[in-house]
Amino acid sequence: MTYLMQLVIILLLTKLGAHVSNLLKLPSVIGELLIGVLAGPAVFHLLTPTTFIQYFSEFGVIILMFIAGLEGDLNLLMRYWRPALTVATxxxxxxxxxxxxxxIFVFNFQWTTAIFIGLVLSATSVSISVQVLKEMHRLNSREGAIILGAAVADDIMCVILLGICVGLFGSGSAASNQSLPLMLITKLLFFVVMFALGKWFVPRFLQFFSKxxxxxxxxxxxxxxxxxFAALAVAxxxxxxxxxxxxxxxxxxxxxxxxLALKIEPIGYAVFIPVFFVSIGLNISFAGMQHDLIFITSLIIIAVLGKQIGGALGARLFHLDWSAANIVGAGMISRGEMALVVANVALSTHLIDQNHYTAMIVVTVVTTIIAPFILKIFIQQSDNQQVNSMKLNEVKQ
Structure with missing residues (x-):
């Protein structure tokens, strides 16, 4: 199938999937993710992961997070940096x-392998959560700020832990040639450079182009x-x-x-972002899963509950009520690119084999698909509580 036909199918099916999702009062992203599963190798084999889809999906997630930043509130993020750091930890x-x-105790893995599998589950990717928060008007809420801040801290922690583990346990890999101090310096440099460019370069650059x-x-x-900025972050x-x-x-x-928000959103949502959502579902394949079904199911449960409980408890420590804390926890469930990076490193360092690598990919994709359902449920519960509280206050008055 030509790349043009792939794009036609993706754009057509994602809009239909989003429409059905909206009719069922679900976030549109859920329909688009499920289109990827149904159209992919797991069910109908209409589409398969290709280099074209990979590149388009990378553009999609970059633009999606750019839009999230564009609609963000820096003061709100700075106000909630402490709960964000606690939630991430x-x-x-x-x-x-x-x-x-x-x-270790149930499946008898070596402890070095077990640690790497645990690390795969530690990494959050909030790209999907951002879309749900945006659709449900919670992106610039207290919960949204904590989720976004925690995702940044989470990414840094995961990179640092990965570097430590590769240095201590890895073999036969060029995945991490940097020493841990150098890695920490580059991470710190990232924030310094981003702050400096954001404060002094970005406004002048836009002013120049506007003329x-x-x-x-x-x-x-x-x-x-x-x-x-995306390229600089990778560097x-x-x-x-x-x-x-x-x-x-x-x-x-x-x-x-x-x-700019009015200009960028049509570019992202018309073409690139739908391809990103579909690409996640395309990575699901049920072939051979029956051999590791108990292992995969156990890890999915831990992946969901670990982030949900850890995130919610972290939010509760800063006096958020349970409804808000559960939204924070649910917003941290989705996995993404960092989980795939850790899994690749574990494979290349011979700490997991190909079968378990495939299992980790399945866990990553399934948790990402589950996450928006859980997040929507908790947001609806919070909204209902607020409505009921307002009605109660009116009665009392």
Whole structure:
């Protein structure tokens, strides 16, 4: 099948899937994720993961997180940095420790392998959660700020723990040639560079482009910043989506915010972002899963509960009520690119074999598909509690 036909099928099916989701009062992202499962190798074999889909999906997730930053509130993020850090820490400890214990005491893995499997479950990717929060008007809420802040801290913790584990246990891999101190320095440098560019370079860059006579100057400037920050983040050892998010956040502090949000969203949601959602489902395959079904099911349960409980408890420590804390926990469930990186490193260092590598990919994809369902449930519960509380106050008055 040609790449053009692949794109036609993806765009057609994702819009139909999103429509059905909305009719069922579900976030549209759920329909788009399930289209990937149904159209992919798991069910109808209409589509398979290809290089074209991979590249388009990478553009999609970068633009999605750029839009999240563009619509973000830097002051809100700074206000909740402490609960975000606590949520990230507990959200790493709970699933990692639980998965490692399960692998050692139930499935008799070597403890080095068990630790790496635990690390795969420690990494959060909030790209899917961002879409749900955006659709349900919670992106710029207290819970949304904590989730986004925790995702940044979570990513850094995972990278650091990965470097330590590869240095101590790995063999036969070029995955990590940096020493741990150098890795820590590059992570710190990432934040310094992002802050400096965001504060002093981004506003001047946009002002310069706004004075040019070519068409769509400011939109092009925004995309240059989006992809430039993403590339810089990768060069400094961080996820490209974090770079894109910080680029959007920097623009959100300028006078160009509203205008650029109206320009960038159609570009992302018309083409690139649907391909990203479908690509997640395309990675699901049920072939050979019956041999590891108990193992995979156990890890999925731990992956979901570990993040849910760890995130919710972290939020509760800062006096959020249980409904808000559960939203935070659910927002941390989704896994993504960092989990795949850890799994690849574990495979290349011979700490897991191909069968268990496949199992980890399945766990990563399934938890990502489950996450928006759980997040929607907790957001609806919170909304219902607020409505009931307002009605109760009216009665009392």
């Amino acid at each position: 507990l959200g790493v400890i709970f699933p990692t420790a639980s998965a490692a214990a399960l692998c 040019l006579t070519a068409s769509e100057n400011e939109t092009t400037a925004a995309l240059i910043l989006c992809f430039g 400094l050892g961080m996820s490209d989506v974090l770079g894109a998010y910080f680029a959007g956040l920097a623009i959100s502090e300028t006078n160009f915010k509203e205008k």
